[in-house]
Amino acid sequence: MKITNVIAPGKRIRAFYLFFIICTVQLGVGIMGAPSYIFGYARQDAWISILIAGVALILILSVIIYILSQYENSDIFGIQVDIFGSFIGKVLGSIYIIYLAMALLSVMLTYIEVVQVFIRPTMPSYVIGGLILILVIYCIWGGVKVIVGVAFLFFILSQWLLILLYDPILRMDWSHLLPVLDASLIELLKGAKASSYTLLGFEILLIIYPYIDNKKEIKLPVFLAIIYSVSTLLITTIISIGYYSLENLRDSEWTVITLFKSASFSFAERLDYIVVMEWMMIVVPNNIFLAWATTYGIKRLYNIQQRKSLYILCSLLLVSISILKYDYMILQFTTIVSNMGFWINCVYPFILATLVFFKKKRSKHKGMNTT
Amino acid sequence: MKSKLIIYTFIICLFLTGCFKENQIEKMGIINARGIDKQEDGLVQASLVLFQFEAQAKDITKLVKGTGNSTKGAINNANLETNFLLDSGKLQIELYGKETAQEGISPYLDTLLRDARVPDTSYMAIGEPTAEDILTVQESGISMNIGQYLHGVIENSASDKLFPKVSLVKFSRLKNDIGVDPILPVFEIKEGIPKITNIGVFQDDKYVGDISIENKILFNLLDESLLSEWLEITLPFEPFKKYKRNSSSSTTEKLHVALNTLRNDSTIRVTDLEDLTFKINLNIEASLLEISNQIKLEDKRVLKLLEKEIEKNIEKKYEELLKKLQEFNSDAMGFGSVYRYSKKGKPLTRAEWRKKYPEVKADFNVNLKIIHHGETF
Structure with a gap:
């Protein structure tokens, strides 16, 4: 395969648009349950954990941007x-592709479970999954420009969903956030790691990078996207801590959706019905990007037509959705994905960057010797 | 060709909605109020007030009852009594019988919090002697559905000034938080109409006693910001005697004052962690609505004196309220939560606070400012 991936200017x-791409891939279904998950580690200091995670993310993305900038026009593969x-x-590329496909599956499983719990308990998973996948396939047919447009729209x-949070804010008990800095540093770091499933998704930059026209200007939209999604998570977590009792928060699964139940x-x-359906608008572009990245990776590595691999991927997804229907399975699967994502996206870039750094230095050295 | 395809797809989409399980409103019984009583044999009895939208029906509301081992079982049992499909998506009020509440209501709360269909905004209350009695009251005195009526009584605290509203989520938060206990309104039938007669005081999820409904304003002042709520106070007339207006002829011993609160804020602080001493600062801005004897309000000194006397009176009421709550060992004012976050070191446990709470000493400091006194002096 070619290392440099030339994309036609058209x-x-x-x-x-990277702002919208990264935000939509980051803010998927993870945010629905993240507050209680992070709270489990860092208690009322969960918001500090999120800030730590935000700083770490900015560091990771600087490294990713450094790696990409060392190549003319290439992606992770x-x-x-x-x-x-x-x-x-x-x-390694195949492991990356498997991770992306698993992330896609975990997002779909979680969303389908939410729809079943909140609105349609009897509706079979494959029907909801099928409806989502039809949209996904249709959008990917259109190419990168179409999926970016969908993400933007x-x-x-x-985003109007955030306005509805005014109601829980009014009912909050701010004293739940006290005392500040009660959790130890290790608990705070564990909380920061727990937020990784929600904040993962920035890896899409490693794949979509060749498609960007003005590569010099990617820093601003990328960092803005990180700040936006971290602050959304921060706001929802603070509201959840104040709104629920500390015991309830640890026990409930989709705290953010339940927040919307009080607005009327x-x-x-009942706005929560509307909110669950509206969440489709967050889930669909998320799924589109993950499915596109998976099939695009397969095309890059093995030269298999994207259309063919997309059909195979979607049928595999439909089968797995029907099999994995128990809540504990979904939770376990999500934990596996989140752990995998943490190592692949938060630790691995640093290793890769070091290797890239030495390789470039050596080749420069060589280049100087020959001349 | 393409337009034909689009039309076909569109038609298919229209018919696809028929594949879902349909819920016709004529066949639904929408639960509006729910009463839970525990029977002597251990079974749960649910009394449900429904809305029905059948064309032939005279009344749009109906009451059904059922028994079962769990609340959901009781509702299913009630379903046998009616030709409607019961749905709790618009539950407005949840009533518990007195004895049921005394045993603790946590087991019944679980289904409300677990079932995603139940709204979080429904209010909770206690029915004396049983929830069934309140819900089966003959509706001659009330023109509307009993569930709506009870909901209205709680909801319209703005016009009725009746009670701090406690929704499902708020109750479960107060119940689970360490160092705060919930309160609920107690409904009793008076002259054929359900009325809020007392404030039910809780110890976690157990109903332990009643305090007088007059204290609700004291809770409200601490709990939330009140816009135009009435505050009635009776003072001895003695200190005001020399400022009496000549025109007024009444010579009663007491001075009744009604105030309309404009703004209020409160802070609770711990002054001594070892000694469990708290300081409560309460600032109220109010306007005078009614005064039973005419005194010279245009005089600044008189107004200051009036403010002082009212402040003293409110402080005394708070002290009495605290004493009563300490007898029940129920921390409805939430000193414990302040203590929890002021304290360093090990986190406060529930049992620890229960032991400490009766020894709490509080210094109430009310600061009242009367801003207006109406059209006349």
Whole structure:
């Protein structure tokens, strides 16, 4: 395979859209349950954990941007082949693809479970999954420009949900946040690691990078996206801590969806029904990007047509959705994905960056010797 | 060709909705109020007030009862009595019988919090002697559905000034938090109409006693910011005697004052952790609505004196309330939560606070400012 991946100018996108791409992939279903999960480790200091995670993310993304900037126009698959050679590079690339597919499956499983618990308990999983996958396939047919457009539109159309949080804010008990800094440093770091499942998704930058037209300007949209998603998580966590009793928060599974249950208007008594359906607008672009990244990776590594691999992926997903229907299975699966994601996306970039650094230094050295 | 395809897809989409399980409103019984009583044989009895939308029905509300081992079982049992499909998606009020509440209501709360269909905004209350009695009251005195009526009584605290509202989520938060205990309104039938007669005091989830409904304003002042709530106070007339207006003829011993609160804020602080001493600062801005004897309010000194006397009176009421709550060992004012976060070291446990609470000493410091006194002096 070629290390440099040349994209025709007509297919490229502006760097500004990276904000929407990274935000939609980050803020998927993880945020629905993240507050109680982080709270389990860091208690009322969960918000400090999130701030730590935010700082760590900015560091990781600086490293990722450094890696990408060392190559002319390449993605993670090309870079790995360049560093480790063809065989190991392809193995690592395959692990990456498997991780992306698993992340996709975990997002779908969680969303389907939420729909079943809140709205349609009897609706079979494969029906909801099938409906989502039809949309996913249709969008990927359209190419990168279409999926970026979908991410942009759906992101804008779903942000009004945050306004509904005014009601739980009014009912909060701020004293739940006291005493500050009660958790030890280790607990805070554990809490920060627990937030990784929600905040993962920035790895899409490693894959979509060749498609960006003005590569010099990617820093601003990328960091803005990180700040935006970290602050959304921060706000929902603080509200959850104040709104629920400390025991309830540890026990409930989708705290953020339940927050919306208290808001009610004269024209719509139960907003949580609307919120669960509206969440589709957050889940669909998320799924589209993950499915696109998976199939695109397969195309890059093994030269298999994207359309074919997409059909295979979707049928595999449908089968797995029907099998994994117990709550404990979904929880276990999500934990595996989150652990895998943590090592692949938060630790591995540092190793890769070191290798890239030495390789570039050596080749520069060589270049100087020959001249 | 393409437009034909679009039309076909559109038609298919229209018919697809029929694949879902349909819920026709004519066939639904929408539960509006729910009363839970524990019977002597250990079974749970649920009394449900429903809305029904059948065309032939005269009344749109109906009462059904059922028994079972769990609340859901009791509702299913009640379903046998009606031709409607019962749904608790619009539960507005949840009543517990007195004896049931005394044993603790946690077991019944679980289903409300677990079932995603139950709204979080429904209110909770206690029915004396049983929830069934309150819900089966003959509706001649009330023009509407009993569930709506009870909900209205609690909801309209703005116009009725009746009670601090406690929703499901708030109750479960107060119940689970260490160092705070919930309170609930107690409904009793007076002259054929359910009325809030007392404030039910809780110890975690157990109903332990009643305090007088007059104390609700004291809770409200601490709990939330009140816009225009009435505060009635009776003072001895003695200190005001020399400022009496000549025109007023009444010579009673007491001075009745009614105030309308405009703004209030409160802070609770620990002054001594070892000695369990607390200081409560309460600032109230109010306007005078009613005064039973005419005194010279235009005089600044008189107004200051009036403020002082009212402050003293409110402080005394708070002290009495605290004493009563300490007898029940129920921390409804939430000193414990302040203690929890002020304290260093090991986290406070529930049992520890229960032991400490009766020894709490509190210094109430009320600061009242009367801003307006109406159209006349």
